[in-house]
Each structure stands twice: as C-alpha cells, then as structure tokens.
Amino acid sequence: MADSQSHRHRALLVVDDPLECYFIFDLNLDHLFSSEPDEEFPPILNLPDPAASFNNVPRRENMAVTVSGNLIVVATSKSRTLLYDTDSRSTFTGPNMCSGKLSILLVPVADSMFFAMSFLPHLDPKGTPHAELLAKGMDAGSRLAWHPIQDPPLLSSPHPGRAREWRISGYFVVGTRVWVSFLHEGTFSFDTACRLWRMEGTWELPVRGLALLIPDFLGGGQQLLFGFSGSPPWIATFASAI
Numbered sequence: 001m002a003d004s005q006s007h008r009h010r011a012l013l014v015v016d017d018p019l020e021c022y023f024i025f026d027l028n029l030d031h032l033f034s035s036e037p038d039e040e041f042p043p044i045l046n047l048p049d050p051a052a053s054f055n056n057v058p059r060r061e062n063m064a065v066t067v068s069g070n071l072i073v074v075a076t077s078k079s080r081t082l083l084y085d086t087d088s089r090s091t092f093t094g095p096n097m098c099s100g101k102l103s104i105l106l107v108p109v110a111d112s113m114f115f116a117m118s119f120l121p122h123l124d125p126k127g128t129p130h131a132e133l134l135a136k137g138m139d140a141g142s143r144l145a146w147h148p149i150q151d152p153p154l155l156s157s158p159h160p161g162r163a164r165e166w167r168i169s170g171y172f173v174v175g176t177r178v179w180v181s182f183l184h185e186g187t188f189s190f191d192t193a194c195r196l197w198r199m200e201g202t203w204e205l206p207v208r209g210l211a212l213l214i215p216d217f218l219g220g221g222q223q224l225l226f227g228f229s230g231s232p233p234w235i236a237t238f239a240s241a242i
Contacts, residue, residue, distance in 0.1 A: 012051075012067050012086070022065065024072065026051040026086055052084045052091065064116070068108030073134065075106050075116055081134070081146070098148045099128035105180075107173050107210070109192045112136060112144070115178045121151075121166045133192060152180070152188040152197040170205035172225065174213045181205040 013025040025047050054065075054074055062077040073094070074082040081094030101118040109115050117131040118124050129148035136142050154166065169183040176193040181204040190197050205211060207227025214224040 012072070013047075014065060022054045022063075023050040024052040024054075024065075024084075051086055051089065054082065062103055064104040064106035066106045066108055066114065068112065068114065071112065073106065073108075073114050075104055077102055077104060083144075094134075095143075095145050097146045098132055099125060101130075105168060105171060107171070107178065109133075109173055109178060110176055113192060115173075115190070115192060116146075117149075117168065117180065119168045131190070133195070135192075149190065149195065150197070152190070153199055154182055154185055154188065170207040170209060170211060170227065172205070172207075172211040172213050172227070174215075179205065 013027055015023045015025065027048070052072060054063075064075050066073055070085055070087045072084040072086065074084075075097060077100050079097040079100045081097060082091065083094045084091045097116065101116070102123045103119040105115075105117045105119055107115050112135070114134040115131070116134065121130040124130055130151055131149040132146045133149055134144055134146050136144055166185065167183040168180055170181045172179050177189050177191050179187060179189045179200065181187040183204070185204075186202040187200040187204060188197055189200055205225070205227070206229070207225070208229060209227065211225050211227030214226060216222075
C-alpha cells in the first residue's frame, strides 16, 4: 500500500512459497506499462531479484506482513517482530510485542507507525492487551517500541453471564484513524493520535478483511471504499459514504 506520492511508482509484491519462504519483490511500475496505445504486446518480463526474503515460521505460529514507505514489518503470533529497510536492504530484529496473538491484524498508520490487533480477541491470554501500537516515543532519538492499547468499548464491557466470541470482519485506515468492524457487533474506530476508541455504529463495514479508502475517486471529490465481500462469489464491494 502506497502512503505518499513518492511511493506510487513502486509496488512491493509478496510471494508465498510454502516450501521455502516469503519473497518480497520491489517493482518499478514505470517499467511495466506503456503509454503508447498502438504498441505491440510487450514481452513478458521476469521478476527482479528479491529485495528481501523471510523464512517460513514454524507450524502453529502465524505471521503478518505490512509495509510503510521503505520499512517492512513482520509480526508473529509468538510476539516476535522483524524489520526490513528496503533502501539499505538491511534486516534487524524489532521489539517483542507486549503479548502473543493467535491471528494478527497489522496495518501501517501515518509515518513509521503500525497498528496490530488480534482477529480473535476472545482467544488471547486473559489479561493481555488485544491491540498494540508500534511507534517511536516522544523523546528525540527514541526507537520503535510496542505500546499496549486500551480495549474498545465492546471488549472492555462484555455482557455479563455470557461467554462472547469476538471476530474482526473488516477494517481499513484513513489518516490517523483505524476503522474496525466486529462480526454481528458493530464498527469502532481508533485514533492513533489521541489513542482513543470511538463507536461508529451498530452496522458493519460491507467488506471482509482489509479495505482501501480512495479519498478522491477519479477526481470527483467522492470517497470510495474498495474491498471484497465475505461470501462466494468473491465480488468487489464499493461504499461511497464513509
């Protein structure tokens, strides 16, 4: 996902080889498309050498990968974090998360900030944070660190006398705010600037998994939320009023 105009000429492609590892390719989009309408069909291009690769994690350990600018972040269900800088092509171990999460939602927010949350909060170890923020501290020269986030109202005040099973159904990022829908429960948003949750409504986003908000669709001033529905056939879903 590109986060600024300067990165829209590049795309990071993740290829999962189940027998070996994850390969990440840094593609220059200027070389993939032609502006000449009458040009013959271009020759097939080979992928460049991988910009990075990550070994498959052991069984029963899940992994989430996301990117912001030149920084690739990998987080695992065992609390481990791996960072890769595409400019210097250097890999280094990041800070451990505050707690492990069986299945991780991981998205970039603003510059060098990442939001992580458990897709299945009810399966997290009791007393551990369901959501965390990877960010630098306020002090100059501070390093990236994971910071626990308070639970949204849904999780912090469960219904008494009844076991609840929460499941994240859809989510997207706009500005400093992360929007998250819980299946059959409603939609909440978290502001990473003031670090507060807000309930948006009892409705759910009309997508499953990650959606992309296009702030000015085709230059018409409309906002477009693009994603995929959660039941076959897997069709694209559009929502214009967000």
